Amino acid sequence: MDKELTESPKSEFLGLMERLIKSPDVDVEKIQQVMDMRKQDFDREAKQAFNAAMCKAQNKIELVVATKKNAQTHSVYADLKTILIKTKEIYTGEGFSLMFYEGKTEKPSHTRVCVDVMHEQGHTETRYADIAVQTTGIAGKAMMTQIHAEGSAISYGRRYLTCMIFNIPTGDEMDDDGNGAGGTVKCIDTKQVAEIEKKIKEVKADKGKFLLFMEADGLEKILECDYSKAIEALNDKKNAK
Numbered sequence: 001m002d003k004e005l006t007e008s009p010k011s012e013f014l015g016l017m018e019r020l021i022k023s024p025d026v027d028v029e030k031i032q033q034v035m036d037m038r039k040q041d042f043d044r045e046a047k048q049a050f051n052a053a054m055c056k057a058q059n060k061i062e063l064v065v066a067t068k069k070n071a072q073t074h075s076v077y078a079d080l081k082t083i084l085i086k087t088k089e090i091y092t093g094e095g096f097s098l099m100f101y102e103g104k105t106e107k108p109s110h111t112r113v114c115v116d117v118m119h120e121q122g123h124t125e126t127r128y129a130d131i132a133v134q135t136t137g138i139a140g141k142a143m144m145t146q147i148h149a150e151g152s153a154i155s156y157g158r159r160y161l162t163c164m165i166f167n168i169p170t171g172d173e174m175d176d177d178g179n180g181a182g183g184t185v186k187c188i189d190t191k192q193v194a195e196i197e198k199k200i201k202e203v204k205a206d207k208g209k210f211l212l213f214m215e216a217d218g219l220e221k222i223l224e225c226d227y228s229k230a231i232e233a234l235n236d237k238k239n240a241k
Contacts, residue, residue, distance in 0.1 A: 042122065049121035053094040054166075060090045063169045078170035080159040091166055095120035098165075100158055105130045111150055113157025117165055127165060131157040186224040193219045196227075199234040210234075 064086045066078045097118045105112035107130050114128040131153040135144055144152065163170060188196070196219055200207055214230055216222045222230055 046121045046123035050119040050123035057091045057094040058167050061087050061166055061168055066170050080155055103128055109133050111153050113154055115161050127161055129157050129160055188222050188224050188227050192227055196230055203234055203238040205237055
């Protein structure tokens with residue numbers, strides 16, 4: 001087989017560079033021009049491979065079901081662990097890896113979470129998100145230490161960026177009214193509220209303690225998915241008498 005046909009583009013380039021360097025008729029400027037052209041070709045090929053792999057990865061990633069409850073907002077979401085379990089094998093299989101680190105932000109009480117999206121063919125893109133560091137809950141009461149809050153913000157930033165980069169659907173996106181997109185997060189209806197209210201009076205339950213148990217600010221804020229839990233808890237109190 002012809003030697004030229006068996007040589008890889010890389011070995012061909014190295015051979016060309018060797019010949020240019022040894023040639024007394026080629027100056028340094030021309031050698032630099034050849035190197036710059038090769039780098040441009042490499043960057044273009046790496047970007048094309050990055051884009052192709054991203055399409056394949058996103059095509060394979062399916063909905064990550066939101067199951068983790070947020071007691072502060074009375075909503076459910078897909079946590080970072082679940083997202084990684086469902087997607088990491090897919091995007092690493094297409095040659096991607098993510099490197100997270102903290103950056104500098106001018107926003108007060110925020111932390112900047114940065115990530116390098118690296119592909120095995122050599123192309124890297126950087127993304128970042130400024131995440132609020134919250135030590136108090138929506139009622140203004142302290143809910144965690146500064147260190148805990150910073151760790152929580154970084155974890156949220158990693159989850160947010162991972163989902164954004166690979167366009168991962170989780171079903172926990174919030175609309176303007178604070179309700180789950182597509183009806184994923186719903187609270188109980190007025191009929192269910194009335195039924196719970198009736199049972200509370202029937203078993204003489206402490207409404208405040210019951211709401212604390214349900215992690216809700218009011219009966220109307222109880223999640224639809226927790227309705228059976230509420231009824232069972234009240235029935236258990238009734239049977240315990």
